[in-house]
Amino acid sequence: MDTLVFWFFAVVSVLMAIGVVFAPSVLYAALCLLSVFFCMAGFFLLNNADFLAVAQVMVYAVGLTIVLMFGLMFTGNQALPAQDNKWGWLVKTIAVFSGLSIAGVLAKASSSFVPKFVTPMAEPMKQNVIANGTATQLGELLLTKYILPFELVSVLLLIAMIGAILLSKKTFSDQGSGVFFSFDEGKLVPEALGWKKDVGLE
Amino acid sequence: MMMSTSWITSIADILPKLPQIVWDWWLTLPDAVPAFTVGLIVFAIAALMGQLAAIVMVLMERKVLSWFTQRKGPNRVGPLGLLQTIADGVKLLFKEDIMNDAQDKFLFTIAPAIFLFPVFVMFALVPFSTSIIGVSLPIGLLALFALSSISVIGIVLAGWASNNKFSLLGGMRSAAQAISYEIPLVLSLLGVVLLTGTMDLTKIIEAQRGGLLHWFGIFLAPVSFLIFYTASLAEVNRVPFDLPEAESELVGGYNTEYSGMKFATFFLAEYAGLFIISAISAAVFFGGYYSPFGGLIVEQTGASVWLASTLGVPQLKELIPHAEMLLWMLGKTYIFVYMAMLIRGTLPRLKPDELMGFSWKFLLPLSLINVLMIAFVKLFLMDWAENLPTSWIYLGIALLIAIFGVGGFCLWTSRSFTKQLQSRFKQQA
Amino acid sequence: MSVAVTPEIGLSTYLVLASILFGLGFMGVATGRHLMRTLMCVELMLNAVNLALVAINNTVNPGDLSGQVFAIFVLTVSAAEAAVGIAIVIALFKNTGSVDADAFKELKG
Secondary structure, three states: HHHHHHHHHHHHHHHHHHHHHHOOOHHHHHHHHHHHHHHHHHHHOOOOOOOHHHHHHHHHHHHHEEEEEEEEHHHHHOOOOOOOOOOOOHHHHHHHHHHHHHHHHHHHHOOOOOOOOOOOOOHHHHHHHHHHOHHHHHHHHHHHOOHHHHHHHHHHHHHHHHHHHHHHHHHHHHHHOOOOOOHHHHHHHHOOOOOOOOOOOO | OOOHHHHHHHHHHHHHHHHHHHHHHHOOOOHHHHHHHHHHHHHHEEEEEHHHHHHHHHHHHHHHHHHOOOOOOOOOOOHHHHHHHHHHHHHHHOOOOOOOOOOOHHHHHHHHHHHHHHHHHHHHOOOOOOOOOOOOOHHHHHHHHHHHHHHHHHHHHHHHHHHOOHHHHHHHOOOOOOHHHHHHHHHHHHHHHHHHHHHHHHHHHHHHHOOOHHHHHHHHHHHHOOOHHHHHHHHHHOOOHOHHHHOOOOOOOOOOOOOOHHHHHEEEHHHHHHHHHHHHHHHOOOOOOOOOOOOOOOHHHOOHHHHHHOOOOOOOHHHHHHHHHHHHHHHHHHHHHHHHHHHHHOOOOOOHHHHHHHHHHHHHHHHHHHHHHHHHHHOOOOOOOOOOHHHHHHHHHHHHHHHHHHHHHHHHHHHHHHHHHHHHHHHHH | OOOOOOOOOOOHHHHHHHHHHHHHHHHHHHHEEHHHHHHHHHHHHHHHHHHHHHHHHHHOOOOOOHHHHHHHHHHHHHHHHHHHHHHHHHHHHHHHOOOEHOHHHOOOO
């Protein structure tokens, strides 16, 4: 059962990861990424990480994909113009080869990997985790042993939030060319319709 | 003649053994097959329940809204108009499925499915009695909300694939709304999880077995319930928050371009989602499948035992309590469905900026204060019997913070809200 | 089911899968010109790391869930990274009207 499910998820996730890299439309790449995330949730379930699987679906598969699609809809899904770089093909080939070689080296190293230390009580521990779920133990670990990283991550999230808000504030659209969306309707709309500002809407 | 009779007798010989033969064959299969089959059966039952609930609720909504506006409502098809939904469904089935060339065909087709499937899976996670539940997970509550948020991807894709500016606006509104209201929704449930110490829905219901006073929605966490119900109405795009499909500004929102069965799919999934949200409200905050008087009535009065012994059917002793549980659960669920329909009849739609402001400026701080208060209560008041004097001091402090905190916060928001309104009217004048 | 597989799916199978995904993600980061696709590939790489962390945790010491805690941290940080990244891409798009990585040559120091 586990074997079958594993191979199903493995094949789907690798195919979809290739889709993420090479799909012609970026929206389709985002959809491929969505299915990779779901496969990851499946792997987490196979590895007795039920809380992490649900968190994966909530944060990655839904939150992140929606934010990505939001960004795509802001920037438009049009294809990029052809590259006029003379050495573009060379860069691309080198990149593909380096990616393949990274994958190859890592895979070769890990295919014969045997951990030096495996706890002798692994099987009963696994059964215990399956019976109780992981949520309780994760909560305890986060608030005792890993309390410092936990707090640091919360500070990081706050910084990221403030940064994202600052970056996407209105003032940027005022300075720029305002190609896609222009938010100040008061300026744009009357001029586009050929009205004088003095006449207005009175 | 002889041949046929012997054939029949041989069949008659085999027939009583057939269950045993099938069972033996079943046991020889590898373990993947039974697991998949059971999963498929659970999903099929859940989907069937979802469709039934949606069919009932569409009719109910039309009837309730017609009473609200002093009309008669559907009363032509079948007795009292009861078959109206089925007639509508058949009509939608036979309608032409329109697509044009500019649309992304694959995404346009798959979007309703992405919208519908998670809702059906959610039916398998909701307990209708101690044994009528598809899967009981230790993190069931969290899984429910992970599933419910998947639906939004369907809406965004539908808006994108339609190649229509109204659809796109509807889809983007839906994405923004879902992300904003997800946070107060989960934070409000965090209070209940803190109090019970588990995310298993059956255990949360078991904690409220004691009756009316033990329900979380009445005394222990009423603010949580209000936040949860408001945010969940936004999550399923019900009326005060139905901006993604606002028919008076966006034609039809994300489902403008849809027709026929695909449109029906969106319609079905929305109603099934409302049912799920109401069922979770009933289960988490209002005792689930237990009666308001504590436990079950048939068990407390001994009616099930008496009936089973007088009728001579011992199985009834088990069956009748489950029937009562189902009755309570469905009754409570439909009360919340009815409430959502009354809200639809009463309230006007919000503006987009008001919608986002309401979530980020009001619901989110309120739910944070609420979680803090519940943590305080849990830490200092739950073991009041052990150290009485200190806990009374803490109770006093908690009450003060509660009254001043929540009251001051509400006052502040209402003041800033009236200021906004005033400035808007001044600008117009 | 007659699926011709290796007898047992152990740690090394998961690690090989994770390294393949990581390599694909790297390839996407290196070749991709669309900034959004670059962001997606970074997420893919982080996911591969998460998979390795969880698999190792489940094999070596399943009683102590430290590996899953690390995975949660990776998840949080990558969510923050994606939020800031998309905000930057949108701001760049508003200023120049392009999402092509080659279009931002004036960013050279």
